[in-house]
Amino acid sequence: MRESMLSELRGKIGEAYRVTLPSLFTSQIFGLFGGTFLGKYFETVRLRFPGLLVVLPGIMGLRGNVFGSMASRFSTMLYLGELEPSLGDRRILKEIVLRMVLSLIPVFLLWAIGVLTGIKKNAFDVLLIVITSTILVSFILGYFTSFVTIFAFRRGTDPDSVAAPLVASMGDFLTVPSLVLFILLIERSPWAFKAFNYVTIAFFLFVTALSRVRLEEFSELRQVFVTITALALLSTVSGSILARFSGIIQASVILSFIYPSLLSSFGNYGSIIAAKTSTKLHLGEIESFLCPKAFTDVIALFTTAPVIGLTKILIGGALMTLITGNPIPRSAYLVVLTYPFMVLFIMLYSYTLSYFLFQRSIDPDHVAIPLISNNSDIFGTIYVVLMARLMVGA
Structure with a gap:
């Protein structure tokens, strides 16, 4: 049984890097392009x-x-x-x-x-x-x-x-x-x-x-x-939080550049887990909330988060430097360290929401994905404010 689970997890990790990571990276490039305008x-x-x-x-x-x-x-x-x-x-x-x-x-x-x-x-x-x-x-x-x-x-x-x-x-x-x-x-x-x-x-x-x-x-x-x-x-x-703390986000500089990309990636990770969980629930593959098989997708996608987090800072920072002349601050790597765990939180939240909606006879496909995308914006904005405070020492 254990060997079967490990084999499935290896396959899911391979799929995550082969199929999901390229789409996440493409989405990130689009988000960083918009963020360049916002940051400038x-x-x-x-x-x-x-x-x-x-x-x-x-x-x-x-x-x-x-x-x-x-x-x-x-x-x-x-x-x-x-x-x-x-x-x-x-x-x-x-x-x-x-x-x-x-x-x-x-x-x-x-x-x-x-x-x-x-x-x-x-x-x-x-x-x-x-x-x-x-x-x-x-x-x-x-x-x-x-x-x-x-x-x-x-x-x-x-x-x-x-x-x-x-x-x-x-x-x-x-x-x-x-x-x-x-x-x-x-x-x-x-x-x-x-x-x-x-x-x-x-x-x-x-x-x-x-x-x-x-x-x-x-x-x-x-x-x-x-x-x-x-x-x-x-x-x-999330809009009110963004407006209220816009000064401290601007002071961090780089967060104003990568803000759209951060929100987009959190929503993407959450939506992917919601969609996969919904499919498994409809097929009867998840028997209980703590079913080990249900978490293989979460673990597999979690392994891609450090790659997305690092490239987000490197590419976003390069665009920031090109536009403003400011180098990437050392404190920006707080995002690299914390981003994967924020992604993990979003994915676990998405799984939990999808599971309990299904238990109440509500199809997660119709409700969970848009709700998770919206909630990810709120969580993501709070995350950006916390990172900004840590980066500028406020």
């Missing part, structure tokens, strides 16, 4: 547009959840023959418009919460930034999601196995740079920014009319809307 302009955002810090974690998670569910829906429609494997199918534009609207409402609520909690500086400009960014990024991400799903299906690959992580990574890749670019546009030409907003809103109305979306089609997505809105509102916890 962190002070500008913190001092002039603090409301963006409140909505940032929510927007990042929102886009992954909204378009991840769209990828899953398209995959099902393709297998059922309800969707042509072509970007020209009218249902694609219709679904993208639906997701754009679904994204705009939670974004507005996030902004309103920020204002109600006292973050009113340049509040109207922040609202225009998040609305315009949501429309444009949603349109780009919608067609990217459609392309990835259809391309995988036409190649004979299961879209469910590749679309969700790629969509989440692209969401991270687009979110922060788009917000920063609009900030720069405001500073250089406020009139050009307002004109661009008017054009973007007109574009949104045009594609909405072109898609011929009907009111009853919105009601079909009511459950998705309720879920993503609730999670977006919950993300104000």
Whole structure:
């Protein structure tokens, strides 16, 4: 029995390095690209547009959840023959418009919460930034999601196995740079920014009319809307923490660069464990909470965490040095030492949540993954604040 478990664990470790690690590393590169924009302009955002810090974690998670569910829906429609494997199918534009609207409402609520909690500086400009960014990024991400799903299906690959992580990574890749670019546009030409907003809103109305979306089609997505809105509102916890401790995070420098990548990787590790646990539970392979077989995936993925943590500091630090001229501080290696154990905590939390949801007849596939992604943002933001305090001696 022991030899069998060790053999299975060796196989899982091999799979983790062969299959999972490359996807985690790719996601990390996307996150670090967005983090470069955040790190370079962190002070500008913190001092002039603090409301963006409140909505940032929510927007990042929102886009992954909204378009991840769209990828899953398209995959099902393709297998059922309800969707042509072509970007020209009218249902694609219709679904993208639906997701754009679904994204705009939670974004507005996030902004309103920020204002109600006292973050009113340049509040109207922040609202225009998040609305315009949501429309444009949603349109780009919608067609990217459609392309990835259809391309995988036409190649004979299961879209469910590749679309969700790629969509989440692209969401991270687009979110922060788009917000920063609009900030720069405001500073250089406020009139050009307002004109661009008017054009973007007109574009949104045009594609909405072109898609011929009907009111009853919105009601079909009511459950998705309720879920993503609730999670977006919950993300104000991490957004409020980020805004409150933004000064100390900026003082650490490197953490402002790797913040998006840290949150993304915690969510990825948690989601992978939730998905694997859900599959094992449905197949009856987990007989009890402390079933040894259930933890082989956790142990296998834990072995990849030091690699991700070290490369996160090395690559993020190199980008920071290139942008700011500051060398990687020695204290940054606190992240290298503690990151694997934070990943372990997230994975054990994900396993526990998935297990007990299943015991209560709630399918983890529908609830656990988006909830874990959201909770990982909260845990990750708290982790970043703690690391910042240790690094700057506050």
